Amino acid sequence: xxxxxxxxxxxxxxxARMAAVQQSRICPQCGATLRTFGxxxxxxxxxxxxxxxxxxSWGMVTTWCPPMLRDQTTYxxxxxxxxxxxxxxxxxxxxxxxxxxxxxxxxxxxGDVVILEGRAVDVYRHRPKLDxxxxxxxxxxxxxxSPDGAPLSD
Ligand SMILES: [Zn+2]
Numbered sequence: 001x002x003x004x005x006x007x008x009x010x011x012x013x014x015x016a017r018m019a020a021v022q023q024s025r026i027c028p029q030c031g032a033t034l035r036t037f038g039x040x041x042x043x044x045x046x047x048x049x050x051x052x053x054x055x056x057s058w059g060m061v062t063t064w065c066p067p068m069l070r071d072q073t074t075y076x077x078x079x080x081x082x083x084x085x086x087x088x089x090x091x092x093x094x095x096x097x098x099x100x101x102x103x104x105x106x107x108x109x110x111g112d113v114v115i116l117e118g119r120a121v122d123v124y125r126h127r128p129k130l131d132x133x134x135x136x137x138x139x140x141x142x143x144x145x146s147p148d149g150a151p152l153s154d
Contacts, residue, residue: 018051018060027053034059043068043149044121067151071120075143079113080136088133096126124149 025034030053038049043066050061082089085108093104096115107113115137116126123143130137144152 015062018062021051021060025051027056027058029053029058030056032056038064043145044124045069066149068120068124068145068149073120073141074117075120075123076114076140077116077123077126077130078138078140079108079115079130080138081111081113082108082135085109086133086135089135092129092133092135120145 021028021034022036025036026032027034032053032055034051034053036049036051038047046063046065046069048061049064050059052059079089079093085093085105089108090101090104093099093108093113093115094101097104097107097113099107116122120143123139124145127143127147146152
């Protein structure tokens with residue numbers, strides 16, 4: 001083992017070895033304490049993560065794939081019918097659906113409006129904008145990610 005071992009996601013043996021080293025934090029080559037690097041904080045992008053020995057340059061690197069990126073589910077975001085939509089709500093509708101203000105107002109007053117269909121990362125990126133409007137919206141199926149992108153377990 002020298003230099004950096006590229007661990008691809010499908011290689012269970014390497015993953016297990018990395019997990020063991022990760023737990024001990026001891027360089028398998030010289031016994032020094034390993035330094036970690038990564039993971040990135042953006043749950044919507046791949047980031048490098050791994051361990052590196054400060055003494056002998058032994059190291060491991062893997063591409064960390066956030067659960068959100070592995071999520072193949074298609075989510076639907078629906079804005080709830082609102083007889084008196086706020087300007088923020090209308091602005092969001094206009095931007096999402098590429099429609100004018102009159103159209104936006106009519107549609108949200110008449111019923112629920114689907115504003116987004118996409119992967120978990122798309123929903124994640126849009127959620128702060130949705131929350132900012134204060135409007136009522138639903139995501140189907142249930143969107144089980146916390147604001148920092150970590151999967152929620154119940
Ligand atoms: Zn070392």
